Amino acid sequence: MTTPAKTSDAADAAEAAGPKHAGADGRPEPSGPARALRAITGELRRMPYLLLLPGIAWLIFFFLVPLYFQAKMSVSSGTLDKGFDLTWTWSTFSAAFEDYDEHFLRSLYYAGAATILCLVLAYPLAYTIAFRAGRWRSLLLVLVVAPFFTSFLVRTLAWKTILSDNGTVVGFLNTLHITDVTATLGLTEGDRVLATPLAVVTGLTYNFLPFMILPLYASLERIDPRLHEAARDLYASPASTFRRVTLPLSMPGVVAGTLLTFIPASGDYINAQLLGTTRETMIGNVIQSEYLRVRDYPTAAAMSFVLMAVILVIVTVYIRRAGTEDLV
């Protein structure tokens, strides 16, 4: 377990005695400068650990210890009434893969589709706010954040109205025969959009869009507009200016945004429940019902563990590939 609270360690002294800026304790001690200095550095050395102690202790006890209990539960067996015993039953894991592999794949597929859609939708808006908005910039930023203040469940339910079978949107899509195309692709069924994969992906995209826009905007806003001028002066077309200047410089925002949308989307069960049917259930729905309805805790724990491992592997590989390790 991680215990960062180490106080007296000689090897530590050199490192800790030199905090970046001598902190808030320059209290002079009356009895000789040498002793005073030692007292001050001693206090300084403890300072970061004192600051860390409450928060880190909290996270260890309520974040790491629960993960241990979850791991233990995943290889236990028993029932709610009799209690659960550690029996090293690994079958929960193989069962999780055999029975629910399609839910895992569907989650990754929906979350991936939503992430790509978020990126495609968010980029023009973030670009507009960063470079084209002028004095409308703060208003647009407020409009991006504003939906957060209405409970996301209420907003997600509004999609039931927007995508309803005899609503304007679906009628429009039907007239343009777009639903025929999506139906061939297996995204919708008949003339309906609600209760299809398309509805779930629409909801996921909608829910996590701000998490893509804000980091994208933050990285675009930092780009010096003179770089665009320089590219133009060197006869770059708008397209190649974007491809060779803007896009590479906004990569940190793209990486942060894709992570902030993909991770929560992969574990979501709200959109699948509210906008989909049992054919669209994701792994989150399974964990939720195993835990809260069936009360088969070992299975729920095993699946939650697998989900965590899969996401951590994907995130690590992705960050390595994208080459930005200083995200936090």
Place this chain on the structure above:
Amino acid sequence: MLKWLRHNLVVFAGLGTLVYMLAPNVVVFVFSFNDPVGRYNYEWAEFSDKAWTDPCGVAGMCDSLTLSFKIAILATLCATVLGTLIAFALARYRFRARGLVNSLIFLPMAMPEIVMAASIAMLFLSMGMDAGFTTILIAHITFCVSFVVTAVKSRVIGMDPALEEAARDLYASPIQVFLRVTLPLAAPGIAAGAMLAFALSFDDFIITNFNAGPDTVTFPMYVWGAAQRGTPPQINVIGSAMLVIAVLVVVAGQIVGRRNRAKA
């Protein structure tokens, strides 16, 4: 003309995205004036201001709102204190285990919410703790801390240490330096972290759903239940009213900020 269109294509696409983002809010607002036929408020029937004149007219909803506020305020306070202390340690000191601390902060944000929800529920289960107010509060504080750390840390790193040195040179005591210089400088970061924590806690569903008892129904849980039982227009009223209040607060803050800047 064609050139103008091509030049502004990105703006039109951006505004299209904005429409996609705001459409549900418009629907929520419009349907708060609906008098639905049947239990669900998904199809327009006729105009009514019943829900606005009697927002607490449905059983349990306003109690759930009060509970959500209580939990969000307490969770914000605790998470802001814990997170701010960690942020100062990370931004101001070099120490061993720095990498470990950074990972411990990053990890809760790097896994789907449901993993944290299920694992912390299993801790309470193993400890024999009954799900209720306390378990929700503990879970909310846990996931809010990391976000506060991130918000405060970036602010503290950007602060000019010369200002605090100047205060010390002018014989300010350590406590005075902290209260009169450090804290006011860090305040925007702390406020941003606190606001984020409040928003996350108030609107959280997944973690709450795993750790709530039968008597602790927060507002998001109420809405979830309503989606199964029947949705009264009153939930649209609450959704719209909170948006209006929040936007008013933001606008007021901007006006005050502008006036202060004009004075300075």
